[in-house]
Amino acid sequence: MEIDHLIQHYQEIIKCYEENQKTEAKDFNVFDFMSEIFGLGETKHSRIIAFLLNPDAPHGQGKLFLNLFLERLELKNYEDDHWKVYAEKGNADVLIQSTYPIRKTIIIENKSNWAEDQSNQLYRYWHDHIYLFHNRDCIKSRDKTINRIIYLSPHENKYYEEHSLCKPEKGYEECPEKKVPIKIDNWFFRSEFRDWLYECLKNLDEHSQKISLFITDYINYWEATNFKHETIMNGLEEHFTNKQTWTDLKEILSKKQQTKINWIENFKAKLKFLSESSGWKFYQQNYGDFRIYPSDNWGICFVYEYEKGLSIWKEGITIEQKEKIKEDLIGSISDFHFIDNEFHNNTTYVMVFNQNEELMFKDEEEFAWEANNTNLFDTIANILKPHLNEETRKMFLEINNKLE
Structure with a gap:
């Protein structure tokens, strides 16, 4: 069967890629090591992101990384806000909130490992961390100048799914919004997120060598991850041009789900x-x-x-x-x-x-x-x-x- 050949070819591409990675001379990368020994799931990536964004984290840069991030979101008057950053709080991957002088919320939905969207997922996050945060004030909860949801994924072919924006049938009757009322920002690890990390590097002083190496390793980790993705997709493209294989694969993936x-x-x-x-x-x-x-x-x-x-x-x-x-x-x-x-x-x-x-x-x-x-x-x-x-x-x- 052509599908059997597709799976076999996929396994051969992975094996060849991994063998090349072992034989090619390259510098040690702490994130490659973590991924191989401990695994780098979404929770760990969320904690890395929250660490960099948190002004109180022991990276020694205060609000620098957070301010550069907020600047890219084109938020106004954020410098004097009292920001708190959380990882994995109330099922939000990364949560950034300010309570003074104005209440503001930024949610980062991290899809670093290609997890599928759950039904009503982004609606629940908006409800729990924006709508309730603003004490059920619908006007404030719709205001994109003080609320943002960022959907962060590895590649441009992974966007949020519409069903995740819709209100659940049960449990949210008190909220009048039937759908997330603010636009979702699509960010990608290989572009917007990477550019923010480069901006962080550019603004470090000469005494911040350790955090500079940390960020550089994280950039290189994602560059390698994207290269691996492209290598696999290019290797499999010949199979995807076969209509029967494409149809069979769609059916298999549907049944797998x-x-x-x-x-x-x-x-x-x-x-x-x-x-x-x-x-x-x-x-x-x-x-x-x-x-x-x-x-x-x-x-x-x-x-x-x-x-x-x-x-x-x-x-x-x-x-x-x-x-x-x-x-x-x-x-x-x-x-x-x-x-x-x-x-x-x-x-x-x-x-x-x-x-x-x-x-x-x-x-x-x-x-x-x-x-x-x-x-x-x-x-x-x-x-x-x-x-x-x-x-x-x-x-x-x-x-x-x-x-x-």
């Missing part, structure tokens, strides 16, 4: 049954966020996220509030460790499973495959079962009451 959805739905169904048969309540925030609550009143819960693993989570909890419940949780749940401050730049994580690495995956594709073809669910179920009892349920409800 549906298979992935089915696998995740099966995982969800098993986790839901485990929760409800134990007297708990199940809720799925999105394809990568599964929650188990002690009752319909929400509050503290167990959460499984494929990028962060298994945790105990409480919406809106502060570091000070955590201290009030620390002793209760540590004394009852020994296979999780307590998070005194932040986890992934977020205070809402209260405890994290001690051996989370085996439950974490770089993207939705890997998670879906593992969920269907390995003992992932059984592993998670064996961790949760000892805790999904009446004693823990009552403790969680008492914690909710204590924090009200």
Whole structure:
């Protein structure tokens, strides 16, 4: 079959490219090393981007990188704003916000690893981080001079999808907007993002050698990533000009997407049954966020996220509030460790499973495959079962009451 030949040719191109990379003389790149040893998923790329943008990060450049970024967005009067930068906050990859003198929000949706758009994804981000941030003020939430959403992808052939802009059927009834009301800015790692990094380099002084090398390595990493993408696409182009191959490939990709959805739905169904048969309540925030609550009143819960693993989570909890419940949780749940401050730049994580690495995956594709073809669910179920009892349920409800 021609499709078999296509797959074989793809594997040959990858093998040839990797062999050339090993034999060609080139300088050591810290990001190539990280990618090979640890993997560079979207979460890690988001944290790198947030690190550079954060004026309080230990890169020694203060607001320099952030100001150059805001300048490229053509925002006005940003110099005196009190900016805070977060990675992976409330499911936003990178969140940049100012509360004084004017409330402003910038969301970066990072698609560094080609993840597909989830249904209503950009709408949920706009609602949670712009609409609610402006206290449900529709006029301010539509104002592009104080709100931006940047869709950052590796290549010009990946744009945001229209279905991600639309309002979900349930859960957002209080908001009148049926679609994200501000224009989305498409940025690409190989052009707009790269140009910003070059601008950052150009404005460094002679004493900033370490951060200069860091940024240079990141630029080179993306140059190599783009070259690899172009090499693969050029090598496969002859197959794509065959109409039957093109049609077959489209059908295969469509079936792959549906298979992935089915696998995740099966995982969800098993986790839901485990929760409800134990007297708990199940809720799925999105394809990568599964929650188990002690009752319909929400509050503290167990959460499984494929990028962060298994945790105990409480919406809106502060570091000070955590201290009030620390002793209760540590004394009852020994296979999780307590998070005194932040986890992934977020205070809402209260405890994290001690051996989370085996439950974490770089993207939705890997998670879906593992969920269907390995003992992932059984592993998670064996961790949760000892805790999904009446004693823990009552403790969680008492914690909710204590924090009200």
